[in-house]
Amino acid sequence: VKSLGDEAVKAYELQFDKVALTDLEVPPEDRARGAKQVPEPLKRALLIAASNILKFHGAQRQDTLPCVETAEGVVCWQKAVPIEKVGLYVPGGTAPLFTTVLMLGIPAAIAGCKEVILCTPPDAEGNIHPAILFAAELARVSRIFKIGGSQAIAAMAYGTESVPKVYKIFGPGNQYVTAAKQLVSLSDVAIDMPAGPSEVEVVADDSANPTFVAADLLSQAEHGADSQVLLVTTSEKLAKAVESEIEKQIVKVPRAELARKALKNSRIIVLSTADEIVELTNLYAPEHLILETANYKTIAERITNAGSVFMGHYTPESAGDYATGTNHTLPTNGHARAYSGVNLDSFLKKITFQEISQEGIRELGTTIEVLAETEQLMAHKNAVTVRL
Known part of the structure; x- marks a missing residue:
């Protein structure tokens, strides 16, 4: 997939999902049409589930930690920033897990991720289950692709002609999906966790x-x-x-x-x-x-x-x-x-900030110089010395 892009993805879709695809992406009109095919009782159930997921994950929001003056004239704080591009994998082999769309897509929306890509395997006719399409609308997923298995993980990790590269991949899957996530996480993309067979x-x-x-x-x-x-x-x-x-x-x-x-x-x-x-x-x-x-x-x-x-x-x-x-x-x-389950923090990264006044560098400078000199990093020390 890394070498051949869409061509490889389509070949693997034929091999593993037994479907010959012309286009990998679900067009907007098919998304809208599919969502309308969901029976009303299922729509109501998905809306209730989505509401509860929104309440629980929305309560986890904490954008900025209070400023802390760690020393006189030295102020530090932390800000939560959404991961810009995320990929969601939704299994659909033996059962289409449309609730996983809500579990991953709603926290991504709350966090404010700009681009949310969803990959899920199609059926033998090359279609996505209507409930997955409806759940994707509820969760405000940006784009949906008809790709399953390891090839979906590779497409999101490396990018293809159709599928954009993402910064972090989420979602459960079988042992092959889990292995693929762990492989791409070595150098190319972050993953939520190793989430394999249940x-x-x-x-x-x-x-x-x-x-x-x-x-x-x-x-x-x-x-x-x-x-x-x-x-x-x-x-x-x-x-x-x-x-x-x-x-x-x-x-x-x-x-x-x-x-x-x-x-x-x-x-x-x-x-x-x-x-x-x-x-x-x-x-x-x-x-x-x-x-x-x-x-x-x-x-x-x-x-x-x-x-x-x-x-x-x-x-x-x-x-x-x-x-x-x-x-x-x-x-x-x-x-x-060692790992937590997916939560709102999974879709955020924390950036730390610090600001030092003239009085602050005068107060803390000697401490920094001693530490830098002892570690034999004299340019580090000099960056403080020139200010003092």
Whole structure:
């Protein structure tokens, strides 16, 4: 893609998405037409979700930190500036994730990013799901391209004849998309985080409803064959009840075949104490953590590594995926030990400023000279000395 641009992208679209494309970009008239095809109930649901995402991410806004006088005559401050050009990747292989458009596009709009590019794989006819187009209108996405997989990441990282190069790429994807993001981030573009195949850990005790727990595990397992779900409990009785309930529920899941493959990567773990559960959870660092225990608030306070935490018996992970307002683009594969999920700050960069008066340089100058001279950077010292 870096060498051949659009030509390579189209070849890979034919190879991987099985579609021969003439144009990569969705024209404005197709965007408008597609958005009109969305059924009213889905439109209303997307509008409610968008409103909640807007409220939660809008509350994170903090443009300028107060000026701090660190020494007499020395004033420092920090300003948040939007990243000008961002690329959003929205998966659409086994399921079109139109809510991801809201999760990424709305914070980008709040931050004030000037150019927001969206790439998502087309269907066999070369079309984008109408709900993705409608969500893109709600999120004020600048341009939409019919490109999936690693080739989409490459197009946004390097730029092609059609796709502009961006400064930062956002969005979840399969293991190939994740690998592509990590590769381009080595020298060409920033990325939000390594967000690969999805995962959930459910912590439950005898107060939990096995039907709820099984439903939560299956809701994540249906994402794909490379997803992973984990139940951690101190109750063997609950573990057996959940196993039985999974078998009852999975036959009703349309994506049962994918879910069963994911369950092969998954585990039910019975431990002795709550302390062991907390220790295991913080080591595993799950993307999603559901606490279905009587003392869920106590456990939550001890969690240091997780992407997003769902507390209590009536807070399914699906709620955060869609409509509570929190972001569902989260670190996976243990990366929650060091990464946050996407938030408003992800679309901003912080620039620091400092201003020193004559009195300030006189006050602080000797300190700077001593430090610079000791580090043997005499030109650094001289930049202060000439002012003194």
